[in-house]
Amino acid sequence: MTSHSRINDEQYQDYILQGVSRTFALTIPQLPEALRRIIGNAYLLCRITDTIEDDNALTIEQTRQLSDMFVEVVCGNASAEEFSLKLHPLLSDQTIPAEHDLIKNTPAVIRVTHSFNPVQRKALERCVRIMAQGMADYQETESLEGLKDLPAMNQYCYYVAGVVGEMLTELFCDYSAEINAHKPILMKLAVSFGQGLQMTNILKDIWDDRKRGACWLPQDIFLKNGFNLSKLQPGMNDTNFQAGLAELLGVAKRHLLNAMIYTSLIPPHEKGIRRFCLWAIGMAILTLNKINRHRNFSEGAQVKISRRSVKATILTTSLFASHNWILELLFKYTSRNLPEVSSHPAALSEIS
Template structure:
């Protein structure tokens, strides 16, 4: 997975902290037995994701804690994929999936899992992510205090994510077949395992919380995967050079080959013209997924403003990121291409004002995506 978040949940991204004066209504009571483990989750969240620390608080209770715990478990899986060395990461991912079902005796098993996971992390692993892995038993304890449907939805997501990461993780790294994934379909399959699964889980959690959202399942569920895929594909495009320098690539080799390129030659200055042609085709693919994601958000009921904002912020931040990436050769240079804090604040403020005004949101989306390739 890319080093920057997609959080998808890594999908979902590292744009910088934004302070907002009002987090909106917090409907619903807090968890009846909210524990110090939940407090740990709230505390560690900003250290591993400024983005989710920004938008989770707009969710109503107890949906906010459910999504926090779900995100952190997915982030633990992501850290194991990125930072664990040796052949043990797949086994650790499988064990994390098992522990997420909270089997009998999970507490002792979680402690053993944590010792092994911390032992195999790279020395260069970010301190905050190491602390999160060390806190795996506390994250599982926080999951345990949630309602049964929440536990089931989260465990199902972690299981699919872990299996996919374990199976596809090595495909994007240097191996007998070289760097990169075989095709755009395989790139999107990878996006599904690390982010599309999160879109599915969030949809199930939204339906658990809101009967009105549950009534719209037929519209939301077919678009849930695109919501996660759009965010992850945007992150892949944003982090192409960083990933390549780490020995990873999630771009499709077939598409690069159409322009006489390979992942190994993509960054060569003499290949810039063809590289940008291939790159812009991938921007178009991300744009396509974003259009489906926007349909997803528009299908959420207007009265659920917190849930809408939770989805609108990363969606429009992805749009603004793609606008900055499109046709920009700087994405292949060492200095990261990022949207500004001013842009983040503008997205947050604009969507707060327009959250329940569908016509204005559609106009905003159409205007901002107009320059993007289709």
């Protein structure tokens, strides 16, 4: 392949990133140059996996078959062109135009994937394999009843986010011997980091998910608080439901505390990687705060953080990116109104 077409593939990658994720289009350019290309590519691979799972026009059989095929495409054992031609016509209007475009141009993304070193490729392949298989399993049991319990929610969060945390950590460790020195603890914390971000998304998207027939909340937490998830309705003022919600806000906060510990283990001079982590944590905390203040919200838009809040998060965390003690104070201050949970054995392994 000529270097000219490689450049075109990379230009496409930068372009489509803007369309499929505002957040990552913002955070990925913060990374050191050596990591930008691969993490941008990794995100797009996860987004393709996600698109297969999310479009309800696909049957369970098609979802499973296309997920398996995409894993083979990433590993270099199947044709990206064939995969693209098979999936693209099946997508419905439920999938956003930018994702239609991404699926159509899967071959360009895969050419970039296959240009990485063996360690990097292995990290990407492992992530996509675990994510695709895990998400397809959960998709088959999707219902409005919710997940059985908190461990089932943890498992779901691992498939969609924890495994991404592990992949990012592998890539950070491959990039820097200094980061690699903390690899065992970082790998553990990465799963918790991913779970904190994913739980924030689940809580924010309760009502949007319900509209498409899914509920990722754990039944046991709500039953313990006297509420049955099958009775859930938007805008409910049920105090038992809100008590369950409060408990999950507390669990998410604990995971994000582990995310802060993860970030503090990244060398202070690696400000780009720290910013990449801190912006995600900051936006998650602000979202949890908003949910906490409006526990009777009835659609995701009501708890979406403002652009001004996003700018303030970016400014503050960038200013203090290399100062662990200031970051610790900032986290304590911004999360002070969120519920506290005593260490829940099923909630998170005690790391901190």
